[in-house]
Amino acid sequence: xxxxxxxxxTKEHEWLRIESNDIAYIGVTDFAQSELGDIVYVEVETVxxxxxxxxxxxTIEAVKTTSDLFMPVSGExxxxxxxxxxSEGDNPALVNSDPYTEGWIVKIRMTDLAQLKDxxxxxxxxxxxx
Amino acid sequence: xxxxxxKSTPLTQKHLALKAKMSAFAGYNMPISYxxxxxxxxCVRTNVGVFDVSHMGEFIVKGMDALALxxxxxxxxxxxxVAGGIQYACLPNGKGGIVDDLLVYRLADDxxxxxxxxxxxxxxxxxxxxxxxxxxxxxxxxxVTMQDISEKTGLLALQGPNATKVLEKLTSVKIGDLKYYTxxxxxxxxxxxxxxxxxxxxxxxxxxxxxxxxxxxxxWDALFEAGREFNIQPIGLGARDTLRxxxxxxxxxxxxxxxxxxxxAGLGWITKLKKGDFINADLFRNQVKNGVAKKLVxxxxxxxxxxxxxxxIENEAGEVIGKVTSGTQSPxxxxxxGMGYVSTNYTAVGSHxxxxxxxxxxxxxxxxxxxxxx
Numbered sequence: 001x002x003x004x005x006x007x008x009x010t011k012e013h014e015w016l017r018i019e020s021n022d023i024a025y026i027g028v029t030d031f032a033q034s035e036l037g038d039i040v041y042v043e044v045e046t047v048x049x050x051x052x053x054x055x056x057x058x059t060i061e062a063v064k065t066t067s068d069l070f071m072p073v074s075g076e077x078x079x080x081x082x083x084x085x086x087s088e089g090d091n092p093a094l095v096n097s098d099p100y101t102e103g104w105i106v107k108i109r110m111t112d113l114a115q116l117k118d119x120x121x122x123x124x125x126x127x128x129x130x
Numbered sequence: 131x132x133x134x135x136x137k138s139t140p141l142t143q144k145h146l147a148l149k150a151k152m153s154a155f156a157g158y159n160m161p162i163s164y165x166x167x168x169x170x171x172x173c174v175r176t177n178v179g180v181f182d183v184s185h186m187g188e189f190i191v192k193g194m195d196a197l198a199l200x201x202x203x204x205x206x207x208x209x210x211x212v213a214g215g216i217q218y219a220c221l222p223n224g225k226g227g228i229v230d231d232l233l234v235y236r237l238a239d240d241x242x243x244x245x246x247x248x249x250x251x252x253x254x255x256x257x258x259x260x261x262x263x264x265x266x267x268x269x270x271x272x273x274v275t276m277q278d279i280s281e282k283t284g285l286l287a288l289q290g291p292n293a294t295k296v297l298e299k300l301t302s303v304k305i306g307d308l309k310y311y312t313x314x315x316x317x318x319x320x321x322x323x324x325x326x327x328x329x330x331x332x333x334x335x336x337x338x339x340x341x342x343x344x345x346x347x348x349x350w351d352a353l354f355e356a357g358r359e360f361n362i363q364p365i366g367l368g369a370r371d372t373l374r375x376x377x378x379x380x381x382x383x384x385x386x387x388x389x390x391x392x393x394x395a396g397l398g399w400i401t402k403l404k405k406g407d408f409i410n411a412d413l414f415r416n417q418v419k420n421g422v423a424k425k426l427v428x429x430x431x432x433x434x435x436x437x438x439x440x441x442x443i444e445n446e447a448g449e450v451i452g453k454v455t456s457g458t459q460s461p462x463x464x465x466x467x468g469m470g471y472v473s474t475n476y477t478a479v480g481s482h483x484x485x486x487x488x489x490x491x492x493x494x495x496x497x498x499x500x501x502x503x504x
Contacts, residue, residue, distance in 0.1 A: 037151075037368065038168040040459040041434040056489070061436045061466075063167045063459050064368055066487075086434060 001030045001129075004100055008072070008116065009125035015100065016072045016119060019107070026072060027104040028060070031129045033096045036062040042092045044069075044080040044106060051077065053115055057106065060095070073115040075108035139184035140284050140346035148364055155367060156255035158185040163366040170369035171461040174334045178290035179365035180353050183338075184346065187258035188283045189265070192241070192248040193274035200249050203268050203409060204234060205392055207402040208249070211236035216311040216329060219400050220392050221264060222410035226417075227388040228395070229264050230257040231380065233329065235313060250325075252285075254382045268409070284346035286339045288353060289365070289373075293336030296357040301326070305337065319352030321345045331370065333377035333503070372458050375467065378428055378500035384439055385426060385455040385469055393417040394471065395426045396500070424452060424471040428500040429483060433493045437468035442486040443495075451476055454485060460502060467502050468495070 007015040013032035017025045033039065044058035051057050051071050058069040058080075081104050083089035095103040110116075120128070137158045145152060150161035161182065163170060173179045191199060200208040206219035215236050221229035235250040242248050253261045258280055269276060288297060297305055303316035303326055313327040318339060325340035341349050354362055371381065380386045380395055392401045393414055403415050431437065437457030445451050457468035468485070476483055481497040 037163060038166050038461075040436070043435065059435070061434065061459065063372060063436075063461065064162075066436060066438055 001034065002100070003030065003122040003126045005122045007100065007122065008119035009122065010070070010072045010119060011128065012070045012072075013129075014070065014072050016116075017104075018116075022110045022113060023078075024073075024075070024108055024110055025104045026106050026108060027099055028069070028095060029125070029129075030099050032067075033099045033103075036060060036065060036067060036096075038063045039092045039095045041086070042084045042095065042105060044077070044085075046077045047080050047106075049077055050075065050111065053112075060092075069105065071108075072119055073110050074112045075110040077106050078109055079107040081105055137185075139182055140343040141182045141184065141350055144347065144350055145182065145364075150364070150366060156185055158255060160185060161364070161366040163368040164364045167366070167368040167372060168461045170363060170365045171372050173363045174290045174332055174365055174369060174373055175462055176291065177362070178288065178292035178296055178336070178357055178360050179363045179369075180350070180357070181287040181289065181365045181367075181370055182285075182350070183287050183370075184284040184343075185255035186285050187253040187255055187261065187278070187280040188285075188340070189251045189253065189262065190237075190248065190277040190279055191251060191265075191274055192246060192277075193272070194245055194247075195272035196247040196249055196274050199265070199269055199272040199274050200234060200251075201405065201408060202272075203265055204232070205397070205401040205408065205414075206234065207405040208234055208236070209405065213238045214312050214314060216313060216327060217400070218311075220386070220397060221261065222392070222408070222414070223264070223388050224409055225388070226391045226410055226413045228382070228386045228390060228392060229388065230254055230261050231382050231386060231397075232261070235325075235327070238315075256383060282343055284341050284343050284349075286341075286346070286349060286353065287330045287332070287336065288339065289330045289332045289336035290334045292357075292360045292362075296353060296360060296362060297326070297337055299356040300352055308337075319349055319356075321349055324349070331379055332373040333379070333501070334373065371456075372461055375456050375458055375469070376460050376462055376501065376503040378469065378502060380426070381456060390426075390471070391417060391422065394422045394424055421474065424473055425477045426455070426469055426471055427477050427481075427497045428467065428469050428502055429485075429495040429497050430502070431466040431468075431485065431493055431495045434466065435485075435487055435491075435493050436466045437470075437485045437487075437495070441470075441488075443470050443472055444484045444486055444492060445476065446482065446484070448484075451483065462503055469500075472497075
């Protein structure tokens, strides 16, 4: 299982990649997609909203189970990955096949950069799920 | 500290070697999926796959009163079974609910002394002890011996449209002549006395093979060897669940349990009210005559969210009218499907219902005819 070292991780099995200054991408980890199994739908109806850390910003439906998506840090949802969006690419299986790059879920503008220090690095996260 | 003993099947090492995703189910460490639920599901619907379902329980009931006991405790009419025949049935619990659902096998008379009958009852793994105590508690007045052979019996399900082509390479038993819900015993892959049953809970056709634990690894290997030309695959319990749900088959603990009657569950077809007295016969007759307050229905959603066990079902006004018992994204139909109990006013095909998924979100659904997939 793969946990890139340039990402930050949460205990809810999400990753965050800082793009520039206060802009970041969020997705779910390789471990999360593997546990969920075949992902059939990703619902994000929060674009434009500002959501607090640990609050729900979306939902993933897999064949077997449903899982909510939680904000790793507070921020404004700028974009939902059009490749996953049912009205555009409609390819939620990308979260299974490529969770860290093509399968990103949302792009956000972080509102409290101090919260980043609460996230885990790759080694710490890997130990958590090992 | 409490330690929970998780049992293995004779094939656990095979599953681990195949890197299956494993999980404790009914006290057994079972494979949930190998390649992925969708891929496994489609493999069974269109081709052929093998399930290890050795966790299932098997009881032998034998004696002068074996038929009488089976008639007393099960809902179906076992007097209609001839040797080699199988019936789906349930065990009513005395309060109008269901102890378990099961298969009843009428075994050959050569297993018995004159005047005796013998049956094999195949029950859910999670209910082995409960079923055993329940049946024993009714056996006192009957001249029978009962034997629990669960621990020494393995079970493989070979399912899918190519199942016959795979199995006929391994046996001289004329399996093509086996009608649905009948069985024969014979040699499979050189292994003696395998029970070949034309059953399975997938609706994809195929066989279930009962053998001794010591035969299971060899049987498993032989099926994969014979099935190689068809690209046969191992299938986990995840796909077993989606396959049975597309066919509208009930899963004990989800769709039926100690609080649901077979009449409510749409299992009237295995509840033979004219066969004579059996547990809860009068209660069920009364339910058929006067109607029931809730019934199990199938429904589809137009949205992409997936209904799950225990989601509440509402009417347009937001009043709770029932509860979801099973739900999934149908891999064949590519849409969310579910079953649940609703008040009788909402059971007609085409009825509009809403599934409450929490967080103030509810999604429109429509009652459809079962099975979802013909």
